[in-house]
Structures are given as structure tokens and as C-alpha cells.
Amino acid sequence: MSRLALYGRTYLDAEVELPLELLATGKGKLDVEVRAVLGGFPCNAARALAGRLRPEDVTVVTRISHLDLPRLRAGLAPGTQIEAITTESIDWPPITVIINPARECRLLRSGRPGDLQASDLRAIPQANLHAFGRVDRDLIDAVRRAAPDALLAWCAGVPAEGADPAVVDRCDLVCVNTAEARALLDNATGTTRDLAILLADRAKPRSVRVVTGRGDAVTVAALHGDDGVRCFECAPPPISREQILRLKGVGDVFAATFVVEAALDNGGERRAELAIERALTAAQAAAATFMTAAAS
Numbered sequence: 001m002s003r004l005a006l007y008g009r010t011y012l013d014a015e016v017e018l019p020l021e022l023l024a025t026g027k028g029k030l031d032v033e034v035r036a037v038l039g040g041f042p043c044n045a046a047r048a049l050a051g052r053l054r055p056e057d058v059t060v061v062t063r064i065s066h067l068d069l070p071r072l073r074a075g076l077a078p079g080t081q082i083e084a085i086t087t088e089s090i091d092w093p094p095i096t097v098i099i100n101p102a103r104e105c106r107l108l109r110s111g112r113p114g115d116l117q118a119s120d121l122r123a124i125p126q127a128n129l130h131a132f133g134r135v136d137r138d139l140i141d142a143v144r145r146a147a148p149d150a151l152l153a154w155c156a157g158v159p160a161e162g163a164d165p166a167v168v169d170r171c172d173l174v175c176v177n178t179a180e181a182r183a184l185l186d187n188a189t190g191t192t193r194d195l196a197i198l199l200a201d202r203a204k205p206r207s208v209r210v211v212t213g214r215g216d217a218v219t220v221a222a223l224h225g226d227d228g229v230r231c232f233e234c235a236p237p238p239i240s241r242e243q244i245l246r247l248k249g250v251g252d253v254f255a256a257t258f259v260v261e262a263a264l265d266n267g268g269e270r271r272a273e274l275a276i277e278r279a280l281t282a283a284q285a286a287a288a289t290f291m292t293a294a295a296s
Contacts, residue, residue: 001126001127002056002057002058002059002081002125002126002127003053003057003058003127003128003129003264003268003269004049004053004057004058004059004127004128004129004130004131004260004264004268005058005059005061005125005127005129005130005131006041006042006045006046006058006059006060006061006131006133006256007041007042007061007062007116007130007131007132007133007135007139008040008041008042008061008062008116008132008133008134008135008156009040009041009062009063009064009094009114009115009116009133009134010038010039010040010042010043010062010063010064010068010072010093011038011039011040011093011094011095011096011109011110012036012037012038012039012068012092012093012094012095012096013036013037013038013039013095013096013098013248014034014035014036014095014096014097014098015034015035015036015037015098015101015248016032016033016034016035016097016098016099016100017032017033017099017100017101017102018030018032018099018100020099020100020104020106023099037075038068038071038072038075039096039248039249040062040133041131041132041133041134041155041156041252041256042060042061042062042133043060043062043072043075043076044249044252044253044256045131045133045155045252045253045255045256046058046060046076046077046080047075047076047077048249048252048253048256048257048286048290049256049257049260050077052257052260052261053260053264053268054079054268055076055077055078055079055080056079056080056081057268058077058080058081059080059081059082059083059125059127060072060076060080060081060082060083061083061085061116061121061125062082062083062084062085062116063084063085063086063114063116063120064084064085064086064093065086065087065089065090065091065092065093066084066086066087066088067090068093069082069084069086072084081125083121083122083125085116085120085121094109094110094114095109095110096108096109096110097109098248101246101247101248101295102244102245102246102247102248103244103247105247105248107248115134115135115136115160116134116135116136116139117135117136117138117139118136118138118139118141118142119138120139121139121142124142124143124146124147126147127147127150128150128151128263128264128268128269128270129150129151129152129153129259129260129263129264129270130143130147130150130151130152130153131152131153131155131255131256131259131260132152132153132154132155132156132171133155133156133252134156134160135156136163137159137163137164137167140152140154140167140170140171141170144170151172151173151259151263151270152170152171152172152173153171153172153173153174153175153255153259153263154167154168154171154173154174154175154176155174155175155252155255155256155259157176157177157180157251158176158180158183158184165184168184168199169202169203169204171207172204172206172207172208173207173208173209173210173258173259173262173263173274174199174203174207174208174209174210175210175212175254175255175258175259176199176210176211176212177211177212177213177214177251178192178195178211178212178213178214178216178217179214181195181196181199181211182195184199185198185199191217192211192212192213192217192218192219192220193211193218193220193222193231193233195211195220196209196210196211196220196221196222196231197222197229197231199211199222200222200223200224200229201224201229203224204224205224205225205226206223206224206225206226206274207223207224208221208222208223208224208262208274208276209221209222209224210222210255210258210280212251212254213236215236215239218233218234218235218236219233219234219235219236219280219283219284220232220233221233221234221258221276221279221280223274223276232276232277232280233280234277234280234281234284236284236287236288237284237285237288239288239291239292243291243292244291244292245291245292245293245294245295246290246291246293246294246295247291249290250287250290250291253283253286253287253290254283254284254286254287255283257279257282257283257286257287258279258280258282258283259279261275261278261279261282261283262274262275262276262278262279
């Protein structure tokens with residue numbers, strides 16, 4: 001049995017550094033360096049949690065080309081369990097183009113279908129905590145049926161177009177940024193505190209909803225307790241623009257760190273009570289370290 005299962009698609013990320021104004025000049029071909037790496041929530045989260053849990057306690061459940069599976073294994077800590085949904089097709093995987101990962105961080109992503117579904121899996125991994133990137137609603141429902149006592153965490157932002165947004169409400173822990181929370185609630189002006197409370201009001205008791213300020217406002221975690229909603233706040237550490245070396249993936253780092261630190265102790269066992277303040281502090285620190293460290 002693993003302690004943590006991470007679900008979602010794996011993308012091929014093409015990272016490009018160039019001034020944005022050049023994209024509007026109409027000059028045609030630009031010779032730039034393109035850095036290709038595997039991305040997506042499950043592999044980003046697994047890399048972020050290296051050292052927090054034993055590799056064998058983490059299961060990555062993902063859809064990926066069989067041609068890229070060796071690359072995924074090489075990019076994760078040895079011993080990490082991988083449940084890969086693959087085909088023998090030589091089609092390219094979903095591709096994300098990222099313009100200036102350390103600055104504007106503009107993403108252009110394939111819109112092709114392919115989110116994980118319950119029917120893709122031979123079996124639901126046994127784990128204390130199941131954290132989801134982009135997946136189909138039926139997978140979350142299947143995990144809940146198979147593991148009624150486990151904690152489920154939504155870390156995928158806004159559900160895919162056409163998906164039922166109520167899928168988010170089925171999870172015990174949710175971590176989204178301000179823009180995502182506003183989209184989920186159809187609320188264009190709410191503060192992080194307002195949004196976290198509104199999301200918590202929709203959740204079942206003993207659920208937590210986190211809304212990050214993306215560096216512009218405090219991050220708020222709202223706990224739907226038996227006696228109402230209680231909020232916890234954590235201000236982001238001061239980081240100058242010059243210190244930031246990468247932004248792409250920082251949301252996955254924050255979310256993965258928060259849900260694991262809140263739900264699991266150092267041995268990977270489920271905590272008797274969610275450690276919300278501890279998790280906020282750890283997630284902010286992990287995000288700051290990630291942003292100010294050069295990509296390996």
C-alpha cells in the first residue's frame with residue numbers, strides 16, 4: 001500500500017524564452033532554444049515531494065505515451081510506483097508550450113480530450129491520500145467508493161470545459177488560486193478569504209478549501225468545522241522579481257506540499273486531525289524555494 005496516489009495527465013512541456021513583443025511583429029521564423037521536459041500535476045507533485053515521503057510510498061497514476069514512460073521513470077525518485085495508462089500508438093503526447101517560464105509564464109496547452117477515467121485503471125491504488133490533477137469526474141467517484149476512509153484532494157484548478165464543477169465539492173481538500181476560485185464560484189471580485197469561505201460553505205464538514213493569492217494577497221485556508229467555518233491565513237514571503245527563476249509548476253508544488261503536510265505525518269500515516277497551519281507554512285516555504293532555485 002502506498003501512502004499517496006497522484007493522478008493526472010502527463011504533458012510534454014516545451015519551454016521557450018523570448019520577448020513577448022516579438023510574437024506580435026509578424027517577422028515569421030524565430031530561432032530560439034526550446035527546452036522539452038515532462039510536466040503535469042502527478043510528475044510535478046512527485047518531484048516536489050521527494051524527501052518528504054519515501055519514493056515507494058508514492059504512486060503516480062497517469063496517461064502517457066509508452067515512448068515517454070522511460071523518461072518519466074528517469075525523472076522521478078527511484079522506487080516511485082507508476083501506474084501508467086499507455087497505448088502502442090506513436091502519436092505525440094499532449095503538448096504545452098510555455099513562454100518565459102520564469103517571468104510572464106504564458107501557457108498554450110493542447111485541448112485534446114484524454115483526462116483519466118475510472119475505466120482506464122485496472123484497480124484503484126490503496127493510499128491514505130489521493131490527490132487529483134485533471135481527471136474525469138467518474139474517477140473521483142470511483143476512488144471514493146473504493147476507499148471511503150481515504151482523503152481526496154483536488155489540485156487541478158477549474159474542471160475541464162463541460163465537466164460538472166461540483167466534482168470539486170466531493171473532495172476533502174481543495175487547493176486553487178484566486179482566479180480559479182473566482183471561476184468556480186462565478187465571483188469576479190472576492191478576496192482570498194471571501195472565496196475560501198464560500199468554497200468551504202459548499203463542502204462537507206471537516207473539509208478544507210485553500211485559495212492562494214499568487215503573491216498578491218494572503219493565502220487563506222477555510223476549514224468547514226462542525227461549528228462553522230474557521231479561517232487560517234499565511235502571507236507569502238517577500239521575494240523580489242529578480243529573485244524569481246521559475247514560475248511554471250509552482251502551483252503544483254504548493255498544492256502537493258499543502259495536502260500532504262496537512263493530511264499525513266512524517267511516516268506517511270494519516271493524521272488524527274488536519275495540520276492546517278503547519279501545512280500552510282510548509283507550502284509557502286516550498287513554493288518560495290522552488291521559485292528561487294534554478295531548474296535542474
